[in-house]
Amino acid sequence: MNQGTTEGTGLLREMAGLDEGAPLFVQVAERLADEIADGGLGEGERVPSTNELAAYYRINPATAAKGIGMLTDDGLVEKRRGIGMFVADGARARLLGERRKRFAERYLEPLVAEASRLGVGADELAAMIRESSYAQKGTRI
Amino acid sequence: MTPAISVAGLSRRYRGQLALDDITFDLEPWSITGLLGRNGAGKTTFMRIVAGHEFASAGTVTVLGACPVENETVLRRMIFVREDQAYPDFRVRHAVQAASWFYPNWSHELAGALLEEFNLPLDRKVRKLSRGMRSALGNVIGLAARAEVTLFDEPYAGLDPVARQLFYDRLLADYTEHPRTVLLSTHLIDEAAGLLERVIVIDRGRIVLNADADDLRGAATSVSGPAIAVAEFTAGRSVWNTRRIAAQESAVVAGTLDETDRARAAALHLRLEPLTLQQLVVHAAGSPPEIIGAERTSA
Numbered sequence: 001m002n003q004g005t006t007e008g009t010g011l012l013r014e015m016a017g018l019d020e021g022a023p024l025f026v027q028v029a030e031r032l033a034d035e036i037a038d039g040g041l042g043e044g045e046r047v048p049s050t051n052e053l054a055a056y057y058r059i060n061p062a063t064a065a066k067g068i069g070m071l072t073d074d075g076l077v078e079k080r081r082g083i084g085m086f087v088a089d090g091a092r093a094r095l096l097g098e099r100r101k102r103f104a105e106r107y108l109e110p111l112v113a114e115a116s117r118l119g120v121g122a123d124e125l126a127a128m129i130r131e132s133s134y135a136q137k138g139t140r141i
Numbered sequence: 142m143t144p145a146i147s148v149a150g151l152s153r154r155y156r157g158q159l160a161l162d163d164i165t166f167d168l169e170p171w172s173i174t175g176l177l178g179r180n181g182a183g184k185t186t187f188m189r190i191v192a193g194h195e196f197a198s199a200g201t202v203t204v205l206g207a208c209p210v211e212n213e214t215v216l217r218r219m220i221f222v223r224e225d226q227a228y229p230d231f232r233v234r235h236a237v238q239a240a241s242w243f244y245p246n247w248s249h250e251l252a253g254a255l256l257e258e259f260n261l262p263l264d265r266k267v268r269k270l271s272r273g274m275r276s277a278l279g280n281v282i283g284l285a286a287r288a289e290v291t292l293f294d295e296p297y298a299g300l301d302p303v304a305r306q307l308f309y310d311r312l313l314a315d316y317t318e319h320p321r322t323v324l325l326s327t328h329l330i331d332e333a334a335g336l337l338e339r340v341i342v343i344d345r346g347r348i349v350l351n352a353d354a355d356d357l358r359g360a361a362t363s364v365s366g367p368a369i370a371v372a373e374f375t376a377g378r379s380v381w382n383t384r385r386i387a388a389q390e391s392a393v394v395a396g397t398l399d400e401t402d403r404a405r406a407a408a409l410h411l412r413l414e415p416l417t418l419q420q421l422v423v424h425a426a427g428s429p430p431e432i433i434g435a436e437r438t439s440a
Binding site for chain 2 (some may be wrong): 020022023025026051054055057058059060062063066102105106109110113114117
């Protein structure tokens with residue numbers, strides 16, 4: 001085998017959508033939090049184990065453990081001795097509350113900034129939101 | 142907790158040339174650490190000394206609490222897989238068998254599974270194997286030994302991407318079930334990044350960076366756009382590596398950016414892109430310590 005053609009080919013290990021631009025444990029915690037917020041991981045349900053997460057994301061188990069640890073610290077996930085980690089009661093409501101608070105700075109401000117760059121005024125923007133495909137699909141806004 | 146590997150003031154001199162210059166660090170047990178650096182930076186010399194294959198000119202090395210040189214108790218608990226591993230006039234099956242006798246935690250089951258997955262011909266002489274197959278054999282032995290201290294020195298020479306992926310996957314899976322202390326030297330950082338808990342970067346025989354891998358991710362960001370806007374955004378920040386073309390500029394700023402910074406960048410029509418671990422490591426050698434908000438050893 002020729003070294004020149006087989007090495008340094010820029011093989012990027014696919015990490016189930018995690019990227020290298022932010023701490024991996026934070027991204028793991030965010031993914032789990034997203035699932036809890038979406039209801040995919042219901043309150044009282046078992047959270048995947050450190051080893052399951054490590055295998056799925058192809059990351060070091062210590063990194064996965066740190067991600068779960070973040071959720072434990074926030075009280076979103078709790079340990080049940082001997083059986084594993086579970087989504088805490090009230091976790092979903094708390095997450096949605098926090099996200100509402102952050103909605104303006106994360107989404108609204110960039111949206112308005114881009115709109116003003118394009119010369120789109122407030123009324124026009126509101127109309128565009130009402131006509132967007134999500135709104136058309138019946139999502140209430 | 143006794144460090145798995147402890148190195149203090151380690152130097153190695155070859156005919157007046159310093160290959161390793163005053164290296165000091167402890168490696169906690171049960172972790173995977175990447176030993177990174179350019180070719181000739183001193184990675185192999187360092188590993189050879191840790192493995193007891195070579196003497197230090199100055200300083201001390203302890204592995205599992207004892208000096209590794211000619212110490213059979215330590216050597217049976219440590220494996221060193223290196224790129225240019227020489228085997229006696231062995232067939233593949235003999236090389237595997239010899240290793241199984243030496244290492245007390247050897248897993249026949251894992252060895253058998255890996256030999257099959259890497260398609261290694263058991264009856265072929267090791268010296269007749271291709272370079273990639275020889276690397277694969279080293280990987281099989283290195284993993285199946287389940288040694289408490291496992292040193293891999295660029296274990297992928299000649300391996301194609303599929304085989305490398307297999308190696309990383311099997312390393313991670315077996316490590317998860319049987320934790321040990323792994324030191325992996327590589328310059329294919331992007332590939333191994335997800336596996337690494339810690340990174341140690343060696344440059345010209347010195348440690349220039351010793352940090353938690355996750356602390357480095359997002360620790361610097363590339364900012365690009367109109368030069369005036371870049372200048373406004375980067376004012377008062379630690380900046381390195383500025384490039385410019387016409388009225389466009391690209392700069393790398395140190396430190397994590399918060400929501401306010403992002404909103405400001407968006408308002409200034411700037412593009413932000415966090416540096417990957419690989420990009421950060423490339424920058425680490427030869428840049429001032431304040432660039433990276435992580436612990437740096439050596440001056």
